[in-house]
Amino acid sequence: MNKTYPPVYYSDYLQLNKLLSCQVPKSNEYLRPAHDEMLFIIVHQVYELWFKQIIHELDSINKMFRDEIIDERNIGTAVARIQRITEIQKLLIEQLHVLETMTPLDFLEFRDYLIPASGFQSFQFRLIENKIGLKSENRIQYNNFDYYNSLSEEHRKIILESMENISLFELVEKWLERTPFLSFAGYNFWDVYKHTVDSMIDDEKQIILTNPALSEKKRDVQLKQNEMNKENFDALFDDEKYAELKKHGKVRLSQKATLAALFINLYRDEPILHLPFMLLSVLTDMDELFTNWRYRHMLMVHRMIGSKVGTGGSSGHTYLMQTIEKHRVFIDLFNLSTYLIPRSSLPALPGELEKQLGFNYSHK
Numbered sequence: 560m561n562k563t564y565p566p567v568y569y570s571d572y573l574q575l576n577k578l579l580s581c582q583v584p585k586s587n588e589y590l591r592p593a594h595d596e597m598l599f600i601i602v603h604q605v606y607e608l609w610f611k612q613i614i615h616e617l618d619s620i621n622k623m624f625r626d627e628i629i630d631e632r633n634i635g636t637a638v639a640r641i642q643r644i645t646e647i648q649k650l651l652i653e654q655l656h657v658l659e660t661m662t663p664l665d666f667l668e669f670r671d672y673l674i675p676a677s678g679f680q681s682f683q684f685r686l687i688e689n690k691i692g693l694k695s696e697n698r699i700q701y702n703n704f705d706y707y708n709s710l711s712e713e714h715r716k717i718i719l720e721s722m723e724n725i726s727l728f729e730l731v732e733k734w735l736e737r738t739p740f741l742s743f744a745g746y747n748f749w750d751v752y753k754h755t756v757d758s759m760i761d762d763e764k765q766i767i768l769t770n771p772a773l774s775e776k777k778r779d780v781q782l783k784q785n786e787m788n789k790e791n792f793d794a795l796f797d798d799e800k801y802a803e804l805k806k807h808g809k810v811r812l813s814q815k816a817t818l819a820a821l822f823i824n825l826y827r828d829e830p831i832l833h834l835p836f837m838l839l840s841v842l843t844d845m846d847e848l849f850t851n852w853r854y855r856h857m858l859m860v861h862r863m864i865g866s867k868v869g870t871g872g873s874s875g876h877t878y879l880m881q882t883i884e885k886h887r888v889f890i891d892l893f894n895l896s897t898y899l900i901p902r903s904s905l906p907a908l909p910g911e912l913e914k915q916l917g918f919n920y921s922h923k
């Protein structure tokens with residue numbers, strides 16, 4: 560039996576009366592109307608709406624990953640939802656072009672009315688950062704005070720709470736740590752793999768030593784990097800060395816999770832590992848797109864206000880520039896590529912394990 564529902568009017572459903580009454584330029588209030596302030600308000604509001612959607616997706620993914628055993632179907636859903644976030648992020652970057660149709664002089668018409676308001680006080684942006692896993696100790700501090708102190712009491716409470724909750728980074732780490740297939744029942748997979756990577760790093764060293772195009776100084780820098788790659792790779796298999804790297808903030812993901820992520824990357828062609836690989840891939844995309852947004856926003860700010868301080872009181876584009884590298888979250892997933900080897904050099908997996916990684920109805 561078909562249930563009937565009362566008719567809905569478009570404008571009521573979307574509460575347009577409310578939504579379209581929320582654009583109130585300060586310049587009108589001060590009786591010096593600035594044409595571009597409307598654009599400035601709308602662009603920020605659209606951002607906040609998209610932030611709300613991103614939080615909605617992140618919360619649902621967080622819920623799915625809280626279980627000890629995650630239903631494989633949920634991984635597919637998580638991948639789809641993170642992909643939705645990345646599509647939104649692309650829009651967020653594109654939108655800056657619309658705002659840039661306002662020139663720096665046009666902005667000056669109303670900028671002073673906004674002090675000390677700033678995107679720095681976007682509590683939804685801070686929520687997103689915390690929900691993804693940006694840790695307080697990794698944040699750039701400005702004026703020696705914590706970012707949440709510039710928020711209202713109501714928003715500060717929400718942010719402080721979000722800092723206590725488990726983040727996407729931590730959930731993914733736990734999920735990776737639980738990955739089966741990492742114990743090889745007597746098979747020395749990591750020994751064979753380590754040997755192959757060691758020779759790859761040695762080959763790279765030879766290339767640096769014999770490259771005639773390098774000055775002595777550049778050669779030294781590259782040799783140091785090569786040495787560091789070797790040390791970091793060795794540390795992957797040495798509990799103490801890894802703990803030391805972690806202590807100094809050189810890595811964030813646990814040793815076990817890193818090995819699992821490496822294995823997933825290497826054997827992603829195996830059917831069972833394909834979805835986990837997709838998940839790591841979209842997380843990397845998301846991190847990259849946030850970094851892109853930070854970079855684009857910083858450039859726009861430089862163009863708009865030069866080297867003036869921000870309305871929020873920071874050093875403006877200099878502060879924003881520092882956050883670009885420092886506020887990356889899934890940086891370990893990017894660094895994994897240092898230890899990837901060509902498919903043709905991958906150690907063969909024991910037959911039983913390969914069978915487990917395939918589909919049950921595999922012809923093998």
Ligand code: HEM
Pocket residue numbers: 602603606607658666676677678679680681684856859860863864868869870871872873874875876878879882
């Ligand atoms: C004329 C356009 C804009 C200018 C001149 C500008 C300027 C700035 C400046 C100088 C900061 C550093 C904090 C401060 O001292 O105020 C900042 C931070 C920020 N802005 Fe903008 N902004 C603009 C547009 C936007 C838009 C459209 C958004 C979208 C929501 C946004 C979001 C943010 C966020 C989230 C931060 C904090 C970044 C962080 O701490 O990592 N801004 N902005």
